[in-house]
Amino acid sequence: xxxxxxxxxxxxxxxxxxxxxxxxxxxxxxxxxxxxxxxxxxxxxxxxxxxxxxxxxxxxxxxxxxxxxxxxxxxxxxxxxxxxxxxxxxxxxxxxxxxxxxxxxxxxxxxxxxxxxxxxxxxxxxxxxxxxxxxxxxxxxxxxxxxxxxxxxxxxxxxxxxxxxxxxxxxxxxxxxxxxxxxxxxxxxxxxxxxxxxxxxxxxxxxxxxxxxxxxxxxxxxxxxxxxxxxxxxxxxxxxxxxxxxxxxxxxxxxxxxxxxxxxxxxxxxxxxxxxxxxxxxxxxxxxxxxxxxxxxxxxxxxxxxxxxxxxxxxxxxxxxxxxxxxxxxxxxxxxxxxxxxxxxxxxxxxxxxxxxxxxxxxxxxxxxxxxxxxxxxxxxxxxxxxxxxxxxxxxxxxxxxxxxxxxxxxxxxxxxxxxxxxxxxxxxxxxxxxxxxxxxxxxxxxxxxxxxxxxxxxxxxxxxxxxxxxxxxxxxxxxxxxxxxxxxxxxxxxxxxxxxxxxxxxxxxxxxxxxxxxxxxxxxxxxxxxxxxxxxxxxxxxxxxxxxxxxxxxxxxxxxxxxxxxxxxxxx
Amino acid sequence: xxxxxxxxxxxxxxxxxxxxxxxxxxxxxxxxxxxxxxxxxxxxxxxxxxxxxxxxxxxxxxxxxxxxxxxxxxxxxxxxxxxxxxxxxxxxxxxxxxxxxxxxxxxxxxxxxxxxxxxxxxxxxxxxxxxxxxxxxxxxxxxxxxxxxxxxxxxxxxxxxxxxxxxxxxxxxxxxxxxxxxxxxxxxxxxxxxxxxxxxxxxxxxxxxxxxxxxxxxxxxxxxxxxxxxxxxxxxxxxxxxxxxxxxxxxxxxxxxxxxxxxxxxxxxxxxxxxxxxxxxxxxxxxxxxxxxxxxxxxxxxxxxxxxxxxxxxxxxxxxxxxxx
Numbered sequence: 068x069x070x071x072x073x074x075x076x077x078x079x080x081x082x083x084x085x086x087x088x089x090x091x092x093x094x095x096x097x098x099x100x101x102x103x104x105x106x107x108x109x110x111x112x113x114x115x116x117x118x119x120x121x122x123x124x125x126x127x128x129x130x131x132x133x134x135x136x137x138x139x140x141x142x143x144x145x146x147x148x149x150x151x152x153x154x155x156x157x158x159x160x161x162x163x164x165x166x167x168x169x170x171x172x173x174x175x176x177x178x179x180x181x182x183x184x185x186x187x188x189x190x191x192x193x194x195x196x197x198x199x200x201x202x203x204x205x206x207x208x209x210x211x212x213x214x215x216x217x218x219x220x221x222x223x224x225x226x227x228x229x230x231x232x233x234x235x236x237x238x239x240x241x242x243x244x245x246x247x248x249x250x251x252x253x254x255x256x257x258x259x260x261x262x263x264x265x266x267x268x269x270x271x272x273x274x275x276x277x278x279x280x281x282x283x284x285x286x287x288x289x290x291x292x293x294x295x296x297x298x299x300x301x302x303x304x305x306x307x308x309x310x311x312x313x314x315x316x317x318x319x320x321x322x323x324x325x326x327x328x329x330x331x332x333x334x335x336x337x338x339x340x341x342x343x344x345x346x347x348x349x350x351x352x353x354x355x356x357x358x359x360x361x362x363x364x365x366x367x368x369x370x371x372x373x374x375x376x377x378x379x380x381x382x383x384x385x386x387x388x389x390x391x392x393x394x395x396x397x398x399x400x401x402x403x404x405x406x407x408x409x410x411x412x413x414x415x416x417x418x419x420x421x422x423x424x425x426x427x428x429x430x431x432x433x434x435x436x437x438x439x440x441x442x443x444x445x446x447x448x449x450x451x452x453x454x455x456x457x458x459x460x461x462x463x464x465x466x467x468x469x470x471x472x473x474x475x476x477x478x479x480x481x482x483x484x485x486x487x488x489x490x491x492x493x494x495x496x497x498x499x500x501x502x503x504x505x506x507x508x509x510x511x512x513x514x515x516x517x518x519x520x521x522x523x524x525x526x527x528x529x530x531x532x533x534x535x536x537x538x539x540x541x542x543x544x545x546x547x548x549x550x551x552x553x554x555x556x557x558x559x560x561x562x563x564x565x566x567x568x569x570x571x572x573x574x575x576x577x578x579x580x581x582x583x584x585x586x587x588x589x590x591x592x593x594x595x596x597x598x599x600x601x602x603x604x605x606x607x608x609x610x611x612x613x614x615x616x617x618x619x620x621x622x623x624x625x626x627x628x629x630x631x632x633x634x635x636x637x638x639x640x
Numbered sequence: 641x642x643x644x645x646x647x648x649x650x651x652x653x654x655x656x657x658x659x660x661x662x663x664x665x666x667x668x669x670x671x672x673x674x675x676x677x678x679x680x681x682x683x684x685x686x687x688x689x690x691x692x693x694x695x696x697x698x699x700x701x702x703x704x705x706x707x708x709x710x711x712x713x714x715x716x717x718x719x720x721x722x723x724x725x726x727x728x729x730x731x732x733x734x735x736x737x738x739x740x741x742x743x744x745x746x747x748x749x750x751x752x753x754x755x756x757x758x759x760x761x762x763x764x765x766x767x768x769x770x771x772x773x774x775x776x777x778x779x780x781x782x783x784x785x786x787x788x789x790x791x792x793x794x795x796x797x798x799x800x801x802x803x804x805x806x807x808x809x810x811x812x813x814x815x816x817x818x819x820x821x822x823x824x825x826x827x828x829x830x831x832x833x834x835x836x837x838x839x840x841x842x843x844x845x846x847x848x849x850x851x852x853x854x855x856x857x858x859x860x861x862x863x864x865x866x867x868x869x870x871x872x873x874x875x876x877x878x879x880x881x882x883x884x885x886x887x888x889x890x891x892x893x894x895x896x897x898x899x900x901x902x903x904x905x906x907x908x909x910x911x912x913x914x915x916x917x918x919x920x921x922x923x924x925x926x927x928x929x930x931x932x933x934x935x936x937x938x939x940x941x942x943x944x945x946x947x948x949x950x951x952x953x954x955x956x957x958x959x960x961x962x963x964x965x
Contacts, residue, residue, distance in 0.1 A: 468783060500743075569897075610865040610868070
């Protein structure tokens with residue numbers, strides 16, 4: 068295995084690798100293309116106020132922005148288990164599932180945007196070179212962790228708690244970029260451009276304006292966005308990227324439950340590697356460039372379930388030992404189709420998944436004493452059904468025009484980490500907006516129209532005589548902080564912004580006494596609990612800046628049969 | 641000489657480097673310390689913004705046009721005022737300030753009629769305006785407001801520029817008001833050559849009516865939600881600060897209740913009327929009557945009258961009524 072061996076290449080081998088090199092170029096092109104497509108769709112997950120043709124009343128996005136999530140086989144598989152159904156466009160996951168059954172894990176090497184990022188950070192001027200890199204790219208026992216993680220989260224899905232999204236690469240990447248990376252870029256770029264603009268020097272202001280003009284339809288969102296615990300999500304993302312510098316594609320090899328699932332599906336694959344062990348002279352060039360740690364080298368069977376189909380080994384091999392082909396030799400010495408998992412650990416991880424849920428739910432927070440300030444987006448299903456669907460991808464957070472939709476940390480319990488909640492002090496729910504429900508890939512926020520949100524038609528599309536709008540909560544006054552109630556000062560900004568018609572906030576004129584003893588007539592606001600939809604714009608605009616005099620809690624939310632105040636709104640239908 | 645021993649040359653070199661570092665740090669420290677001032681905001685120009693033009697003596701101060709479409713109303717009202725050329729000079733940058741406060745469609749009458757905005761923009765271009773800017777600082781998400789009000793599409797179809805408010809373009813201005821001394825203002829609006837205020841008449845619970853002078857709330861950023869505490873004075877302050885070239889008030893559809901954003905078509909009454917003119921107080925006073933009010937009921941109209949911004953006794957100003965067939 069001296070260096071000299073690697074230098075010796077037969078003319079035939081050279082020729083071969085040149086034509087074989089095309090497939091690597093093709094793969095790189097595919098990775099770049101799908102990564103760009105992924106980013107484009109993420110940038111388009113925002114209503115930018117384009118005033119094109121079409122019905123101007125109805126605000127929809129121009130592209131199927133959630134398609135990467137909908138094509139994710141793990142999203143399809145786990146929600147099918149947790150909900151016994153496949154929601155809307157998630158059926159598109161069949162494309163990847165069938166492709167994987169036929170070809171193996173092509174998704175990992177050719178499409179997955181997190182895989183592409185990991186690939187780049189692993190292979191661009193790598194820290195490890197030569198022998199250490201070859202050694203590092205041998206398959207290791209700990210790489211089977213991903214199978215056990217998959218088993219644990221799938222068992223949790225059986226018990227209707229969907230936890231896959233936390234480590235599923237597509238939701239993981241969408242969430243990390245939405246909540247942390249893009250807001251960080253926004254803050255940094257805006258700070259730069261705005262400080263140029265603030266100089267009042269024409270040329271610099273032109274630079275700032277040009278910067279906005281260039282980036283306002285991609286990196287820059289309409290307004291700077293802020294997210295709950297963004298730094299924490301960002302830190303995890305940085306660690307996942309950073310670890311590639313030490314262990315090639317660590318996430319893909321050891322963590323990724325989607326990779327594990329596709330590794331299992333690849334056992335029926337009719338495409339794979341065939342090795343001519345006799346030709347191998349142990350130059351290890353294949354290992355040096357291996358992404359999946361699937362043991363491409365000679366004299367050991369290829370681990371089919373680990374291979375990303377990156378084709379580096381075939382391209383690099385100077386002796387033509389490695390060939391990818393349809394219907395390869397499936398002899399034991401050539402292919403190992405079983406993942407490296409141990410029966411005992413399978414049982415242990417299944418048991419861990421089974422017990423995790425009762426442990427999580429034995430805490431208060433779901434069945435008892437649910438946090439009153441966790442306000443789910445309009446259209447959301449009842450909490451338990453919601454938890455069976457939400458993959459924490461953050462699409463709803465990306466698309467929300469007011470930045471109201473925020474990831475929870477522990478507000479809704481550990482089980483519901485990074486699920487969406489509305490924080491009305493950041494932004495309120497736009498009365499006529501249904502974009503979060505339009506982009507939700509799994510129906511945790513069920514797809515609704517404006518008419519359904521306003522209650523003009525029911526969920527089956529039947530016209531209603533009396534509007535029953537979707538409520539996400541109810542507003543309450545803190546009269547001790549309210550200006551007309553306590554401070555003898557006119558205000559009622561809440562009433563002005565209340566979007567229902569007739570308004571849910573109504574006022575009564577009262578003569579009150581000021582501190583100096585003089586009298587003044589003020590309008591004191593009150594909430595009509597029946598009309599209030601919980602949109603929270605009153606809380607958003609309340610001039611008591613620090614802790615508003617009106618606030619929304621989730622009582623009365625349409626999605627719940629039990630979380631109700633009034634007798635008639637709690638009826639079972 | 642062993643390696644550990646220091647020679648004279650080294651000694652001088654190293655101590656002078658250390659000395660320089662100490663001097664530089666200390667110098668920088670004391671210099672920065674001497675700059676230690678309480679942070680103060682720098683403010684832009686003070687004083688009012690006057691966009692009015694000198695008019696021929698026979699120009700009526702107010703036109704009340706009724707009937708027909710918003711397009712006809714705008715065209716005929718402006719013709720009766722002597723044509724847009726009277727107000728707009730060739731090469732002017734004109735800002736139209738409609739009310740685009742809310743995420744509502746035109747039928748709900750919460751925002752200025754889009755056809756009206758389009759026609760006025762067209763008249764400005766015909767009068768030689770270099771650029772027509774349509775903008776407002778909305779209450780709801782501005783992207784939604786400008787789209788669903790139909791105003792963005794209407795304005796762009798005629799070549800006007802639609803500006804959604806951008807944070808960097810707000811600057812603190814000395815408004816010089818009784819209450820509003822300093823406030824962030826959206827600069828593209830007040831940096832224009834001419835401004836046409838294009839409010840819509842609608843119900844408002846606190847002021848009783850949203851009219852022309854209140855429409856100037858839409859040039860402000862900052863803690864706008866606190867202005868309600870002294871709403872009459874703050875409106876009068878704004879009306880003192882900014883004197884528009886022209887006010888064109890939309891009373892085509894009027895939101896009679898649940899204003900200022902409404903939503904229920906039952907609250908909308910069709911008056912098919914447009915008021916145009918140069919006396920902002922008289923126009924507001926007349927506008928209030930569409931809601932069944934008398935001008936004396938509106939504190940900010942009285943205050944503006946007392947300050948001499950205009951005449952609240954609208955019957956006293958020279959008016960021409962026209963009916964569009």
